[in-house]
Amino acid sequence: MEWEDLARELSQQTESKIVLLVMDGVGGLPAEGKSELEAARAPNLDALAKAGVCGVADPVMMGITPGSGPSHLALFGYDPLKYQLGRGILEALGSGVEVGRNDLVARGNFASVKDGLVADRRAGRIPTEENVRICEALNARLPKREGVEIRVFPGKEHRFVARFTAEGLSDALSDADPQKEGRAPLPAEPEKPEAAKAAGIVNSFLDDVAEVLAAEPKANAALLRGFSKFPSIPTMQELFNLRPAAVANYPMYKGLAKLLGMDVLPVGAGTDDLIEALEKSWADHDFFYVHYKKTDSTGEDGDFEAKVAAIEALDPYVPRIMALKPDVFVVTSDHSTPSGLKGHSWHANPFLLVSATAGADDVNAFAERACARGYLGRFRSLSAMPLMLAHALKLKKFGA
Amino acid sequence: MEWEDLARELSQQTESKIVLLVMDGVGGLPAEGKSELEAARAPNLDALAKAGVCGVADPVMMGITPGSGPSHLALFGYDPLKYQLGRGILEALGSGVEVGRNDLVARGNFASVKDGLVADRRAGRIPTEENVRICEALNARLPKREGVEIRVFPGKEHRFVARFTAEGLSDALSDADPQKEGRAPLPAEPEKPEAAKAAGIVNSFLDDVAEVLAAEPKANAALLRGFSKFPSIPTMQELFNLRPAAVANYPMYKGLAKLLGMDVLPVGAGTDDLIEALEKSWADHDFFYVHYKKTDSTGEDGDFEAKVAAIEALDPYVPRIMALKPDVFVVTSDHSTPSGLKGHSWHANPFLLVSATAGADDVNAFAERACARGYLGRFRSLSAMPLMLAHALKLKKFGA
Numbered sequence: 001m002e003w004e005d006l007a008r009e010l011s012q013q014t015e016s017k018i019v020l021l022v023m024d025g026v027g028g029l030p031a032e033g034k035s036e037l038e039a040a041r042a043p044n045l046d047a048l049a050k051a052g053v054c055g056v057a058d059p060v061m062m063g064i065t066p067g068s069g070p071s072h073l074a075l076f077g078y079d080p081l082k083y084q085l086g087r088g089i090l091e092a093l094g095s096g097v098e099v100g101r102n103d104l105v106a107r108g109n110f111a112s113v114k115d116g117l118v119a120d121r122r123a124g125r126i127p128t129e130e131n132v133r134i135c136e137a138l139n140a141r142l143p144k145r146e147g148v149e150i151r152v153f154p155g156k157e158h159r160f161v162a163r164f165t166a167e168g169l170s171d172a173l174s175d176a177d178p179q180k181e182g183r184a185p186l187p188a189e190p191e192k193p194e195a196a197k198a199a200g201i202v203n204s205f206l207d208d209v210a211e212v213l214a215a216e217p218k219a220n221a222a223l224l225r226g227f228s229k230f231p232s233i234p235t236m237q238e239l240f241n242l243r244p245a246a247v248a249n250y251p252m253y254k255g256l257a258k259l260l261g262m263d264v265l266p267v268g269a270g271t272d273d274l275i276e277a278l279e280k281s282w283a284d285h286d287f288f289y290v291h292y293k294k295t296d297s298t299g300e301d302g303d304f305e306a307k308v309a310a311i312e313a314l315d316p317y318v319p320r321i322m323a324l325k326p327d328v329f330v331v332t333s334d335h336s337t338p339s340g341l342k343g344h345s346w347h348a349n350p351f352l353l354v355s356a357t358a359g360a361d362d363v364n365a366f367a368e369r370a371c372a373r374g375y376l377g378r379f380r381s382l383s384a385m386p387l388m389l390a391h392a393l394k395l396k397k398f399g400a
Numbered sequence: 401m402e403w404e405d406l407a408r409e410l411s412q413q414t415e416s417k418i419v420l421l422v423m424d425g426v427g428g429l430p431a432e433g434k435s436e437l438e439a440a441r442a443p444n445l446d447a448l449a450k451a452g453v454c455g456v457a458d459p460v461m462m463g464i465t466p467g468s469g470p471s472h473l474a475l476f477g478y479d480p481l482k483y484q485l486g487r488g489i490l491e492a493l494g495s496g497v498e499v500g501r502n503d504l505v506a507r508g509n510f511a512s513v514k515d516g517l518v519a520d521r522r523a524g525r526i527p528t529e530e531n532v533r534i535c536e537a538l539n540a541r542l543p544k545r546e547g548v549e550i551r552v553f554p555g556k557e558h559r560f561v562a563r564f565t566a567e568g569l570s571d572a573l574s575d576a577d578p579q580k581e582g583r584a585p586l587p588a589e590p591e592k593p594e595a596a597k598a599a600g601i602v603n604s605f606l607d608d609v610a611e612v613l614a615a616e617p618k619a620n621a622a623l624l625r626g627f628s629k630f631p632s633i634p635t636m637q638e639l640f641n642l643r644p645a646a647v648a649n650y651p652m653y654k655g656l657a658k659l660l661g662m663d664v665l666p667v668g669a670g671t672d673d674l675i676e677a678l679e680k681s682w683a684d685h686d687f688f689y690v691h692y693k694k695t696d697s698t699g700e701d702g703d704f705e706a707k708v709a710a711i712e713a714l715d716p717y718v719p720r721i722m723a724l725k726p727d728v729f730v731v732t733s734d735h736s737t738p739s740g741l742k743g744h745s746w747h748a749n750p751f752l753l754v755s756a757t758a759g760a761d762d763v764n765a766f767a768e769r770a771c772a773r774g775y776l777g778r779f780r781s782l783s784a785m786p787l788m789l790a791h792a793l794k795l796k797k798f799g800a
Contacts, residue, residue, distance in 0.1 A: 030760045060798060062779055063786025064406060067799035080799065081401040087800030226800065338757070344797055346790040347759060369761050369775055378455075378777030 003386065004239060006398060007077065011241040016327035016392040018242075018287045019278070020384070022075065023314065024068075025296030025337025027349045027368055031304050036295075036339060037350060037367035039304075040311035044318035045352075048331060050364040052354035055376025057384060058346075059335045065346045071334035072256050076289070077240060077385025078233065085259070086171060086228020092161045093258050094251025097153045099230045104169040104198055106227045108152065108160040109177070110134060110219035111185075113210070118181050122158040123219040134219055135160055141212050148201055162224060164202065170195035175225035176206060185221060198227070235261025236287070240389060245284070247277045248291035257289060275317050282324055286392075290321075299337030307339050328391045329354040330384065331366065348378060355391040403786065404639060406798060407477065411641040416727035416792040418642075418687045419678070420784070422475065423714065424468075425696030425737025427749050427768055431704050436695075436739060437750065437767035439704075440711035444718035445752075448731060450764040452754035455776025457784060458746075459735045465746040471734035472656050476689070477640060477785025478633065485659070486571060486628020492561045493658050494651025497553045499630045504569040504598055507626045508552065508560040509577070510534065510619035511585075513610070518581050522558040523619040534619055535560055541612050548601055555651075562624060564602065570595035575625035576606060585621060598627070635661025636687070640789060645684070647677045648691035657689060675717050682724055686792075690721075699737030707739050728791045729754040730784065731766065748778060755791040 028036040058064075059071040060080050069090055070080030092105040099105055110131065112120040126134075135154040142150060149165040172192040178185060187206065190199040202224065209222045236244045238261070246257030246264045254264045263285065267277045271292065278288055294310035321329065336347040350371040352363075361375035372378070376387075389395045428436040458464075459471040460480050469490055470480030492505040499505055510531065512520040526534075535554040542550060549565040572592040578585060587606065590599040602624065609622045636644045638661070646657030646664045654664045663685065667677045671692065678688055694710035721729065736747035750771040752763075761775035772778070776787075789795045 029757060033760075035759075056775075056777065061403065061406075061786060062783035063788075063790035063795065064410070065790065065795060065797045067797055070799040081406075084401070084799060090800065341757065345757070346786075346795070347757075368759060372761060372775040372777060373773065378779065 003077070003079070003382070004234070007239045007386070010396045010398055011239070011389060011394055012396055013241045013286070014392065014394050016286065016394060018328040018388050018392050019290060019321055019326040019330070020075065020288065020388065021290045021292065021321065021329070021331045022072070023292050023295045023311070023331065023333050025299045025335060025344065026311065026333040027336030027338070027347050028299065028307065029338040029340050029347070031340060035368050036299070036304060036307040037311060038365070040308045042311050042315040042366065044315045045331065045366040046364060048318065048329070048354050049352045049366040049370065052352050052358045053361050053376055054363040054366070054371040054374030055351045056348035056368065056372045056378050057332060057351045057381045058348045058378070059381045061380065063346050065344050066335050067344065068252055068334060069256065071381065072253070074381035075332070075334060075384050076236065076260055077382065078260070079382055083231060083233050085231055085256070087226035088161070088228040089230065089259070090252050090255045091226070092163065092255065094253070094255030095153060095155055095161050097161050097163060099163065100165070101230055102165050102167060102169065104164040104171055104227060104229055106162050106224040108162050109223045110158045110160065111221045111223050112218050113185060113221040116184055118178055118183055118185055118221070118223070120218070121181055121223060125157045126219050128154065128156050130219070131155070131158065131160065134213065134216070138209060138212055142205070142208050145201070145204065150205055158219065162205070162222070164198070164205070166197070166201060169198040169201070169229065171198070171227045171229040173199055173202065173227040176202060177223040177225045185223065188224065188227065231259070233259065237261050240385065241394070242287040243285045244287040244289065245281055246289045246291070247274050248289070249274065250291070250293055253291040262289060271314060271317060275320050278321065279324065295333070296337045299339045300343060302339050302342035304339040327355060328388050330388055332384065349381065351376060351384070353387060353391065357391050403477070403479070403782070404634070407639045407786070410796045410798060411639070411789060411794055412796055413641045413686070414792065414794050416686065416794065418728040418788050418792050419690060419721055419724070419726040419730070420475065420688065420788065421690045421692065421721065421729070421731045422472070423692050423695045423711070423731065423733050425699045425735060425744065426711065426733040427736030427738070427747050428699065428707065429738035429740050429747070431740060435768050436699070436704060436707040437711060438765070440708045440715075442711055442715040442766065444715045445731065445766040446764060448718065448729070448754050449752045449766040449770065452752050452758045453761050453776050454763040454766070454771040454774030455751045456748035456768065456772045456778050457732060457751045457781040458748045458778070459781045461780065463746050465744050466735050467744065468652055468734060469656065471781065472653070474781035475732070475734055475784050476636065476660055477782065478660070479782055483631060483633050485631055485656070487626035488561070489628040489630060489659070490652050490655045491626065492563065492655065494653070494655025495553060495555055495561050497561050497563060499563065500565070501630055502565055502567060502569065504564040504571055504627060504629055506562050506624040506628070508562050509623045510558045510560065511621045511623050512618050513585060513621040516584055518578055518583055518585055518621070518623070520618070521581055521623060525557045526619050528554065528556050530619070531555070531558065531560065534613065534616070538609060538612055542605070542608050545601070545604065550605055558619065562605070562622070564598070564605070566597070566601060569598040569601070569629065571598070571627045571629040573598055573602065573627040576602060577623040577625045585623065588624065588627065602627070631659070633659065637661050640785065641794070642687040643685045644687040644689065645681055646689045646691070647674050648689070649674065650691070650693055653691040662689060671714060671717060675720050678721065679724065695733070696737045699739045700742060702739050702742035704739040727755060728788050730788055732784065749781065751776060751784070753787060753791065757791050
């Protein structure tokens, strides 16, 4: 019997409410003796650490640096080694592209090809309006083929999503992207025999695009990567009996949330908007995933001070979340993004849990080494969901 | 997807170098309030603990006392519950005996049998030269049997390795060793039906040995134990993309290292020799397993003071290792050998990791209870390899 079986058997709907605040990439490493969290003045987060219990959570397993997909899946109670999501599917769902069982999606770039070589992988970052115009042209003028439907959806600047609909498509395809400029465009290669049909459709599409866009000054070709199909994954309703909602600014996280059955709430671009959306929909859901991006993007930029500032900028919102009186409030990150490493890392996430049943420890700061001394100890992020459900009294007893 | 799949997919070769210093059996228990590590003056190890992060590692799982095989396998990133190695195979490889796919090997003792009973299990610890002479006699005079090849290889004093080569041998055999003196010699019994052929060959061999050695004053019989075949196990090159080397004084550890694909460096008998071999081969490898035996043997002897002295004897070498500037330096034990227990135990190993990306905790001594308060928390030794590879930046990101 595994966690998922337990979850299906034991989870029950109750009135209690859970807030999971993901400060993306907030875990870091010391520079001059203090990590970003240790350097930040975040009295409200520290007060939460003092009020609740703390620990550190490994996203996948010790030593493994996860992408955003696996690290979030784990926090939501899904084993990231069991469910693997292509980047294309996340991008598509996040952009509001509907994806069904017969659909194969990929992330696309419009690119500039000159003399048979990719001269600019981003077509000079064409304006988004031009992208919209080009996608409309393609959707209108791409030749129709029997049993196949293809649509492209514009994203920002040169980015788009391609969706191929047909029976029996496999996503075992290599990227149709040479990755570097000065090389010839690449066709998608089938990585398994059953992907031959998909490769044929994708490569005809690439040829068709080049023909339709031949006269474009910049965006005259398409590169595709991250081919993926809709994964077979149970929803949070099915597994956990939750009525979950996602409060996020960015497509990737909205897409992931939608995939798991969460209601993706309409949210503006700011942090204020996140908290407002949470307040407004408080009555309608019992699980709220709140995603804060800036701690990750500043870490990716390698900007220690900006990451400290991003932590300090979120801190004043904590009392507004607490004012809603969640029964369980967890603050953690999906993965660490130490500014010293300028990217995701394998370091365990600081984790705090506040609830009437939390118990107590002596931690009074929300930071890596403080949390490592907490009552919750070291655990895998996959345990976050059972912990949250338990403290919300949403899990029945196992066995007699 | 499991750790091994992740390792194959994510590991990459880089210039960074890892040193894993195994202080065999170093973990212990307090006598008069202090464990061996706590009683030892080891300023260099303590400085490492202060510079890096610490934790405690369970070799197999909590409560399980491992042999040297499983405890080392775990440290090297191999699940000890998946790969099980017979002691015979380790002994054979460590003695430089080549072992192929059709070979069955066992550890042997020459013994003295009198009036049908084992009078001395070690034949009075005959000199090694006598052992060499006896093995030569056996290899020359043992009767040949169709489809079977048998060779014996002398070890130290009364010890030898027997190698049986034939099609379809199974190693599911009980030891042909009564374990105590004053008992009759035992034949090997098949533990599974498919081991009947092997049992027949082994027991004929035992009879033949007694006949050939009938006139010997002391060594007139053979006892065999730890029957094992060459296991099917991937190398560290295959799994982790490493160029690994082993620096060890003793056959068992060399044998294990060779089995996993490590280059076993020529090393003299002293601790000085270990460090010299490490220094000399520094340029040629990116992973160095350094094995220090005395902390285990003194623990096995139940000699608390001698174990303290063994720790203090190694400590001065730590700066020489650090002078090589390893990117990752881990010090731990394979298993604990508390002198109070005079043997291996299940207690978690103190573990310290030094690296630029280690992060920080407040531990400033390398000892059991100090490490248990460290940032790394409590984990299974199987996580040591992912941690070392991660901190050496040898693992790519998992998922998008």
